[in-house]
Amino acid sequence: MTSRSLIAKINRYLKNYRVLDRIEDIQRRLKPPVDPREQKIRVRKLLRIRDKGRKILNEISRNKSIPDDLVNRVNEIIDRADHLKRENCLLQIPDFEPVGIIKPDDLCIFEEISRNNMVEIRKYYSLHKNLYYDEGLCISMAFTQSKLLQNYHSHLSFNEHTLVLDGNILLKARIGTDLIRLRADVGDMIFVRRGTVHTLINKTNRKSLNATVKVPMAFSDRVHIDNIPTSTEGSVRIIRLKAIERNWGRLKHRIIREKGYRYNVGLMFIDPLKSLSILNDGNTTLYVVNGRIQMRHNGKQEIVSYDNLVFVKGGNAVEIKNTSEKQVARLYVVTDLNNTTV
Known part of the structure; x- marks a missing residue:
């Protein structure tokens, strides 16, 4: 030029x-x-x-x-x-309250709530200043339930080291080409790379403590729902869920039936396009109309598609009811670690 x-x-x-x-x-x-x-x-x-x-x-x-x-x-x-x-x-970062007294032998404990590898911070401890996570523990996705980060979750990429400083867990978050530092809090949910134990290293005195991440299921594991037919053969089709996190999956098949079939309380659907996240608290009804699974929550109606994520409580039976014929098909969530077929 x-x-x-x-x-x-x-x-x-x-x-x-x-x-x-x-x-x-x-x-x-x-x-x-x-x-x-x-x-x-x-x-x-x-x-x-x-x-x-x-x-x-x-x-x-x-x-x-x-x-x-x-x-x-x-x-x-x-x-x-x-x-x-x-x-x-940094305007929205709240003042941080210490979690507890810091001791050198304390563990940084995460309680697993889903697979691959979503963990919830129940409590954490740090030793002293300048305590870093080991390189094996990288944040790969934004917090999903943090009031602080929910406004940024679609723009953040956590691929930097997590710093523990002055008793605070600090995340280096990327917005576009820029790195900002955000504080994590107890109750926030994070995605981490797969593993069972990661080490926190204190750069000052070279002491370390373990951060335990419980991730029992392997990548090859599957969570799926099998249909136990009612007396009317073929009245309800099989729904299969291919697991991407523990007890999470994508709808690979839909129930193709006319109106009258519906789910009972117990499922939560997340639409990745609309960022729809509704916990089924009794005000949500899932049912099938004209071959589509629909959801009604507090008077609002949404159509559930193949690519939506569905959460099912592991091991619990879910019923699909035909209200017109008063027939019930029971669907079971199978979480057998040895069963990898879908």
């Missing part, structure tokens, strides 16, 4: 893009109190402004004839956007 065309591009970035006005407008909109969704939108706009400026700087570095005042103005915009972004990424 010639010097003249690059200067024109910089001027368009500074003037036509109205970048300073946009940063000031974003800054006004980010003053507390701010809605988390609004905050996420504004932060992403800041990232776009800053990234566009960085691309221009890369082109300037290959062209030494650009006036210094233009370069300084671009640098100023990048710095302002980056500083404002960092402030607001």
Whole structure:
């Protein structure tokens, strides 16, 4: 790119893009109190402004004839956007309360709640400052139930080391190309790489403690539902669940029946496209109408598709009822570790 065309591009970035006005407008909109969704939108706009400026700087570095005042103005915009972004990424982090007294022999304990490998932090301890997770324990997905992180979960990639500092578990979270540091809390749920024991290493005094992650099922294991037919042959078809986490699976087949068949309470469906997460607390009814599994929750109706995730309590029987004929087919969730066929 010639010097003249690059200067024109910089001027368009500074003037036509109205970048300073946009940063000031974003800054006004980010003053507390701010809605988390609004905050996420504004932060992403800041990232776009800053990234566009960085691309221009890369082109300037290959062209030494650009006036210094233009370069300084671009640098100023990048710095302002980056500083404002960092402030607001950390805006929602609550004050952390210590979990308990820290002792050198204490374990960092995770209680497993699903497979591959979703764990819930029940309690944790750290020894001293600068305590790191061993490289084998990497965060591969965002927290799913943390009020702090639920607004960022589709944009975060936890692939950095987790730091324990001053009794806090800190995550290096990535938004776009940027790393931010977020605090974890007891009750948050995280995905970790498969394993049973990981080591926490204190970089200061080289002491270590174990973080136990209970993941009993292997990758080849399957969770599926077999149909026990009623007296009416073929009235209910088999539903099979191919496990991707423990007691989780994808709907590979649907029940193709007319209206009248429905599930009883006991299932939870998650639609990955709509981020729908409804725990069946008695207000949800799952039933089949015109070949589609539908869900009604508190008056709202959703259609459940093949790719939705379904949670079934392991070992519990689930009934599909034909209300018109008063017939019942009992479906059982099989979690036999030796049974790997689907």
